[in-house]
Amino acid sequence: MTALTRSGHPDGDDTQLRPVPWRRMAGVTWRQHRYPLAGVAVLLGGLAVWLWIIGRPLHRAWTAAAACHPAAASACQALIGSFNAAATSNVMSDKGPGGVLLQVLPALIGAFAGAPVLAREMEAGTFRYAWTQGFGRWRWALAKLVLLAVALAALTAAFGVLVSWYFQPYGGPQDLYRNSSFGDLFSLREVTFPAWTLAAFTIGVLAGMLIRRVVPAIAATLTASAGLAVATAGLLREHYLTPLVTSNPAPPSTLWIISQWWTRDGRFVFGSPPFSLINQFCSAPPPGRSKNPPFGTFAQCLAPHGYTQWTSYQPPSRFWPFQWIEGGWLLALSVLLIAAAIWLVRRRAA
Amino acid sequence: MNVVETSGLGKRYGGTWALRECTLAIPAGRVTALVGPNGAGKSTLLNLAVGLSVPSAGEVTVLGGRPAGSPAALDAIAFVAQDTPLYKNLTAADMIYVTRSLNRRFDQDYARARLAELGIPPKRKAGQLSGGQQAQLALTLALARRPRLLILDEPVAMLDPIARHDFMATVVAASAGGVSVLLSSHVLTELERVASYLILVARGRVRLAGYVDDLLAAHGQASLEELALAHLRETTPEVTR
Numbered sequence: 001m002t003a004l005t006r007s008g009h010p011d012g013d014d015t016q017l018r019p020v021p022w023r024r025m026a027g028v029t030w031r032q033h034r035y036p037l038a039g040v041a042v043l044l045g046g047l048a049v050w051l052w053i054i055g056r057p058l059h060r061a062w063t064a065a066a067a068c069h070p071a072a073a074s075a076c077q078a079l080i081g082s083f084n085a086a087a088t089s090n091v092m093s094d095k096g097p098g099g100v101l102l103q104v105l106p107a108l109i110g111a112f113a114g115a116p117v118l119a120r121e122m123e124a125g126t127f128r129y130a131w132t133q134g135f136g137r138w139r140w141a142l143a144k145l146v147l148l149a150v151a152l153a154a155l156t157a158a159f160g161v162l163v164s165w166y167f168q169p170y171g172g173p174q175d176l177y178r179n180s181s182f183g184d185l186f187s188l189r190e191v192t193f194p195a196w197t198l199a200a201f202t203i204g205v206l207a208g209m210l211i212r213r214v215v216p217a218i219a220a221t222l223t224a225s226a227g228l229a230v231a232t233a234g235l236l237r238e239h240y241l242t243p244l245v246t247s248n249p250a251p252p253s254t255l256w257i258i259s260q261w262w263t264r265d266g267r268f269v270f271g272s273p274p275f276s277l278i279n280q281f282c283s284a285p286p287p288g289r290s291k292n293p294p295f296g297t298f299a300q301c302l303a304p305h306g307y308t309q310w311t312s313y314q315p316p317s318r319f320w321p322f323q324w325i326e327g328g329w330l331l332a333l334s335v336l337l338i339a340a341a342i343w344l345v346r347r348r349a350a
Numbered sequence: 351m352n353v354v355e356t357s358g359l360g361k362r363y364g365g366t367w368a369l370r371e372c373t374l375a376i377p378a379g380r381v382t383a384l385v386g387p388n389g390a391g392k393s394t395l396l397n398l399a400v401g402l403s404v405p406s407a408g409e410v411t412v413l414g415g416r417p418a419g420s421p422a423a424l425d426a427i428a429f430v431a432q433d434t435p436l437y438k439n440l441t442a443a444d445m446i447y448v449t450r451s452l453n454r455r456f457d458q459d460y461a462r463a464r465l466a467e468l469g470i471p472p473k474r475k476a477g478q479l480s481g482g483q484q485a486q487l488a489l490t491l492a493l494a495r496r497p498r499l500l501i502l503d504e505p506v507a508m509l510d511p512i513a514r515h516d517f518m519a520t521v522v523a524a525s526a527g528g529v530s531v532l533l534s535s536h537v538l539t540e541l542e543r544v545a546s547y548l549i550l551v552a553r554g555r556v557r558l559a560g561y562v563d564d565l566l567a568a569h570g571q572a573s574l575e576e577l578a579l580a581h582l583r584e585t586t587p588e589v590t591r
Contacts, residue, residue, distance in 0.1 A: 017421050017454070024451040031444050032437065124438070128431035129488075132400050133452035134424050134495070140452070347404070 020135045025143035033144075036113045037151055043109075044159045047102070054091065054098075055166040061086050062169035083169070092166060092185065102163070102188050106156075107225035110200020113152060115217035117144065118341065119208030131345075141345040145205060145338050152201055153194040160190035186237070187229065191323040195330035200225040202337035209344045232326070240325045243312040249299030255313040264306045273298055273307070281305055351414045353378045353499045353530045354399050358408030361394050368394040369554050370407070376532060376547065378498075381525050383545035384534040385578050391554045392534040393432060396503045399532070400429045413498060425454055428492035432503040434485045438477030442470050442487055449491045461494035482513025489517065493524050500524060502533040506540060514540055538575040548574065550581050557581050 030037075061083040068076035091098040118141070121127040131137035163185055187196050204221040211217045243258045251257065262269050282301040299309035314322070352375045360370035369391040376382050384392050397403045398410050401419015416423040436445060442465055450456035465472060468486050476484060485505060492500055502521070506514040518540050525531050525544075535541055548565060550558035558565065558581050562574060571577040 017425055019421060020452060020454055028448050028451045031440060031448060035439075125431065125433060125435040126437055128402060128429070129435050129437075130452075131402060132424060132427070132429040132431075133449065134421070134454050135452040136421055136424060 019139070022139070022143055025135070025140070026147060029144050029147045033113075033117070033148060036116070037148075040109055040113060040152065040155055043105075044155055047105075048159060048162050050098075051092075051162055051166050058083075058086050058090075058166070058169055087169060099185055102185060103229070104226070105188070106193065106196035106200045107222050107229065109152060109156070109197050110202075110204045110225050111218045111221040113148065114201035114204025115208045115221045116214045117148065117205050117208060118345070119212060119214045119217040122209070122212035123214055127348075138342050138346045141342045142338075145202075145341065149198055149201060149334070149338070152197050156197040157190050157194040160188060160193035163188045163193065164190055186322075187233070187326070189323055191327040192330075195327040195334075196225075196229065198334040199228065199330045199337075202334040202341070203228075206337045206341045206344075209341050209348075237322065237326065238314065240322050241314070241318060243314055245310055245312050247308050247310055249303060249309055251311045251313060254316050255311075256316075258312045258314065260309060260311050262302075263308050263310060269307065273302060277302070277307075351378045352376055353382075354410065354412050354532065355415075356395075356398075356408060356410045359395075359398060359405055359410050360407035361391075361398060361403065362406040367406075367554050369398070369551075372408070372551075372556050374549065374556060374559055376549070378530045379528070380546045381521070381531040381533070381544050382547040382549065383541040383574075384532065384549045384551065385538060385541065386534075386536065386551040386557075387582065388536055390536075390551045392536075392551055393503055394554075395551065396429075396501055396532070396534055400424075400427060400501055426498045427501060428495045428497035428499075429501045430485075430488045430492050430503065430505060433508065434488035434505070436476040436484055436488055439475060441473050441475050442479070443472035445476055445487065445491060446472075446494075449495065453495050455496050457494045457496055461490055464490040464494075480513075482509050482516065485509055485513065485517055486520065489520055493520070493529070497529060499530045499532065502531070504534055504536070506535065507537065518544060538578055542574050545574070548578075550578055552582055557584075 061079070065076070065079040065083040068079050070076065071080070090096055092102070118127075121130060130140055133140070135143075167185070186192060200221065203224050204217065207220045207224065208214070208217040211220060238256075238258050259271075261271050262273060278298060282298060299307075302309070354374065354376040356372050356374045359372040359374075361368050362370075372391075372395065384395065386392050394403070398405055399412060399418055401417075401423060404419075410418045412418050412423045413426055416426075437448070440448065446458065446461050446465075449461075450458055462472075465487070468483065468490070470479060470483050470487060476487060479487060485508075489502075489505070500521070505521075506517055509517060521531055521533070522544055533541075533545075546562050548558065548560065548562050549556060558577075560568075565577055566572070566574070569577055569580070571580060
């Protein structure tokens, strides 16, 4: 039997212990979590290739249309037309199949990479091993969670850059395709995608520590992350900065329109004009207009009768401020959730 | 020096005291057996000693006054929990790497030599090892940390007789090498030849604590098992019915 070669326990340095170096957790974290991390990398890598393949024709059409002079020439109009055709049949919009697929990514990554981190330790009892090693339990939790969070943020930020590249033609020259830059996949850009992934990851970590079982923790994380994303997109995002207001009867389509209402003699009359009023004043289309007028022309035909259309909107220039605001509060939330998880690790009784 | 000292130590889960009014001084340099029926409070006491849980009452220190669970305590105590939890999807070699990384001291040569001796393939995942091999791997990792105190919670409960014998042989060898050992068990037979200090707990209280030789002489019993049984019968009347 192999003898324990004890050169005597070094008693002298016991009182002033140097903690085990933080960097040692890098190898430990990698060995324990390489499969989920590799899974996320393979998933995002595959999607990146796909985005690149469908994005290149769009970019070629855009470059050709934008380089064409003069824009009014019929050859240029044809190029612009073909670009618009490619752009409007976009599978990556919020409602397109690609967009729907991508929008569940943060919740999925958070649930499958985040929820098991602590839940599996609790479920399998291995926390009794991990928390009695010399490294110390809260340091162990902090190092592991920060390393995983940084790795996931780096992977998703790289993917977010690609998403922004894909959408580059949409925010292009004014005479090309017009669309609100807020419209599509706002939460999957290089700032918001890592932020949403971090938030979902930390929700998963905390859910795992509270529920202490892997599968229920994954389910709870999916629910909570999806709920937060839906609430943010539907209720919260438009309020990041106070919307601007215009009475322009035909606001450009590059604006993110929050709401519209009508006034007469300086008083609110309705949110949208009733059919009776439209029939009365707008039944005869103005000369040179199609029979089904876009919304702006209601404003034009109702204006002579004292009605004013007001539009509250977020201008395209606020795209990046909104990205950073969303990224900022999600990062703050993530830090808070990680702190809560570590606090639970510290006080959790076996 | 005492390896574990408690005074008035108690732990309550909800409204139930799992352990109370526990005052002990476990001497260094020995194998100490913590004996009692299932649910007596053995695991509770060990979890308090390694700092996994926090006392509801009283206090516990280890290795001459270090607070349980403090960095200095964690550094010098190796703990093998009940059912020897290991990361099932990591290989034996990975478990060595992880344990070495998480501690200031780790005798890697010892760990590797022990695995070879035990016939545990380093590339085999921990979850694919037999119960006896998993227990031996956990014990090897603990001993390679070169602890001053080794704490084992029901280490042999799940093992077959041969694995049990081999495991205890390793513990005895470690003890001979100067490691203090504290182990709990509800099976008395394998402690007979090993333990020189005994703590008997039942229903959350310490019933008996002392050197085995002294206890045997004082109570006129021939063996540890008889001594323990006699005291358990006294303190748990339902057993005699």
